[in-house]
Amino acid sequence: xxxxxxxxxxxxxxxxxxxxxxxxxxxxxxxxxxxxxxxxxxxxxxxxxxxxxxxxxxxxxxxxxxxxxxxxxxxxxxxxxxxxxxxxxxxxxxxxxxxxxxxxxxxxxxxxxxxx
Amino acid sequence: xxxxxxxxxxxxxxxxxxxxxxxxxxxxxxxxxxxxxxxxxxxxxxxxxxxxxxxxxxxxxxxxxxxxxxxxxxxxxxxxxxxxxxxxxxxxxxxxxxxxxxxxxxxxxxxxxx
Numbered sequence: 340x341x342x343x344x345x346x347x348x349x350x351x352x353x354x355x356x357x358x359x360x361x362x363x364x365x366x367x368x369x370x371x372x373x374x375x376x377x378x379x380x381x382x383x384x385x386x387x388x389x390x391x392x393x394x395x396x397x398x399x400x401x402x403x404x405x406x407x408x409x410x411x412x413x414x415x416x417x418x419x420x421x422x423x424x425x426x427x428x429x430x431x432x433x434x435x436x437x438x439x440x441x442x443x444x445x446x447x448x449x450x451x452x453x454x455x
Numbered sequence: 456x457x458x459x460x461x462x463x464x465x466x467x468x469x470x471x472x473x474x475x476x477x478x479x480x481x482x483x484x485x486x487x488x489x490x491x492x493x494x495x496x497x498x499x500x501x502x503x504x505x506x507x508x509x510x511x512x513x514x515x516x517x518x519x520x521x522x523x524x525x526x527x528x529x530x531x532x533x534x535x536x537x538x539x540x541x542x543x544x545x546x547x548x549x550x551x552x553x554x555x556x557x558x559x560x561x562x563x564x565x566x567x568x569x
Contacts, residue, residue, distance in 0.1 A: 371555035371556070371557075373557065375560075380543075380563070380565065381562060381563065382545055382561050382562045382563050383499075383545065383547075383558075383560040384560070385559075388555075388557060390555055429498070429499065431558075433556040442489065442501055442504050442514075442556065443556055443558055445498055445499045445501075446498065447497070447498035448497075448498045448499075
């Protein structure tokens with residue numbers, strides 16, 4: 340079965356420092372990749388997505404991610420974080436051939452804790 | 456524009472009582488619909504998805520069920536709640552015509568079973 344791995348369950352970082360949240364997936368055949376953010380007691384909001392084209396994808400709130408096919412990774416980065424970036428971040432993948440199931444596969448999430 | 460609603464926002468129910476959570480989508484037709492659950496401090500677990508009226512696929516065997524009586528309405532139910540049913544329930548939709556399944560999430564329902 341296809342899988343998505345977020346190795347870091349929690350990432351503490353100081354305000355204005357850079358951050359990278361890691362995401363790896365099991366197969367690079369025809370993948371579409373997403374990062375979502377969840378603030379406490381809220382639904383998930385799309386940060387960015389990779390469908391095709393440039394491997395560097397820019398999203399909302401100053402986040403970006405790079406699709407690396409050879410390493411089957413889609414790490415999320417931000418050069419300078421703010422207190423307001425404290426949230427749970429989910430990586431999600433869908434595989435183009437998986438048209439029957441029509442569902443995203445989510446990683447387990449990474450809690451980003453920005454400290455003053 | 457499309458919007459997705461869930462209600463109630465919070466719910467406290469005793470063990471053994473029934474459950475009905477509702478999700479509706481506005482501004483689109485024939486969406487795929489999904490129910491997810493988040494247990495405390497854990498990731499998202501896909502419970503059910505639906506590609507059309509009356510078509511429900513179950514991902515995890517449990518005491519929950521789902522129904523889609525109308526194109527843009529998705530209901531999560533239980534006849535008898537368990538303590539382990541506590542969690543944050545999220546509904547989501549995606550466009551059937553798009554192969555990449557970008558999903559749009561509702562605000563969620565916080566369910567506490569006592």
